[in-house]
Amino acid sequence: MSEPTRLSRPARRGRAARFAAGLAVLLGLVAYVTVHYVTGSKGAPRCTIGSGSNRYEFTPEQASNAATIAAVGTSRGLPERAVTIALATALQESALRNIEHGDRDSLGLFQQRPSMGWGTPEQILDPVYSSGRFYEGLEKVPGYSRLPLTVAAQKVQRSGFPQAYAKHEPDATLLSAALTGRAPAALTCTADVKEGRPGDPARIRAELIRAFGEETAPKPVTPGAGSGAAAGGAAVTAPPVELSVPVRPTTATRDRRGWELAQWAVARAGELRIAEVSFGDHVWIADDASGDWSPARSKSTDGSTVRIRLAR
Structure with missing residues (x-):
């Protein structure tokens, strides 16, 4: 009975040592992250709209595509509701990413299909073009601004899962308010x-x-006079x-x-x-x-x- 007892104590001590070492590494990582957060070090670029539970965080790629969708809509003189519908659709279809694949020959932000007359692959992968084509379809829907978002989007997209658009309406509403200028400094x-x-x-x-x-x-x-030279005439960066x-x-x-x-x-x-x-x-x-x-x-x-x- 004594031999197993002697063997178990070092094993327990070994586990304790490994636990202590792991805890030290974890605490060091927490301290590192805390210091960098407090000193203002930046992580991966990100974008945010809203606050608290009413908040949407997304990548610069997604932000860029969302801004293009909104700009194309307002440049056509369309209301904010049209932009919200377009953004919710793109959130569902591509997560606001300009992807080069999809179901069958679907492509781009709205997963439009060349075989269904939406345009060439090159055109569909142009966010300005694909956004314009979506709005063209939406403008043909009578009373689209008064319809439930799922109904309006489905009349353009003909999706197999039309109810899926609904879950993106809150985020799309936040995005459209900021990107159409209704919510200043929100983005x-x-x-x-x-x-x-x-x-x-x-x-x-x-x-x-x-x-x-x-x-x-x-x-x-035009730069102000003297902005390219320091006191005493020394040249500085342009x-x-x-x-x-x-x-x-x-x-x-x-x-x-x-x-x-x-x-x-x-x-x-x-x-x-x-x-x-x-x-x-x-x-x-x-x-x-x-x-x-x-x-x-x-x-x-x-x-x-x-x-x-x-x-x-």
């Missing part, structure tokens, strides 16, 4: 643009025009490229249109290499770990323009 995003290629003014201009129309063609902002996007009311007020453009820019900041967006007395900065909009030190624009500063 918060983090973006890492410190390293990599600089922002391309020509690409941003092209993307704005494709999504919103020629009236949003931005103009470069100032960041800035663009000024005109805010011209369409079917909405100027303030709402401005927020629509500003939050579109934030949603697409990572993809388009945007470092800062400002509208009115609010500013969003990619370097801010919170991703929130903040009050500007001085009013950045008079409400007639949205300022976009590109990464360099």
Whole structure:
């Protein structure tokens, strides 16, 4: 009986030592995460709308696609309800990802099928085109804005699971309120643009025009005098490229249109290499770990323009 007793004690001590070592590693990891959180270190880029239980968190890719869907809808003069229906549909069909596969030959954000006349594969994989085709179908549905979302979406999509659209309506409602400008500063995003290629003014201009129309063609902002030199005449890094996007009311007020453009820019900041967006007395900065909009030190624009500063 004594021999097994002698063997069991070291085994217990070994388990205790392994437990203590594992606990030490876990505590070290918790401390590491806590320190990085408190000091403002950023994790993977993310976007958020809402708060508490009424909150939707998504990736920059999803945010970019959602912003495109919303922009195409408002540029067609459609109401917010149409944008909500489109976003809920894309959430169900692709989780707001521009996927190159699906049931049979289905593709893209709305899982449209080339064989059913939605367009070529290349066209369907263009978010602007596919969004436009969805809205074309929706506009043909009599009284779509008064129909239950599942009914309106199903009349366009002809899905085998029409009730599945309903579960996405709360998130789609949050998204559409922000991305159509009704909920100012509601979209918060983090973006890492410190390293990599600089922002391309020509690409941003092209993307704005494709999504919103020629009236949003931005103009470069002329740097202030002396901004390229420090005191004493020493040369410093060239100032960041800035663009000024005109805010011209369409079917909405100027303030709402401005927020629509500003939050579109934030949603697409990572993809388009945007470092800062400002509208009115609010500013969003990619370097801010919170991703929130903040009050500007001085009013950045008079409400007639949205300022976009590109990464360099």
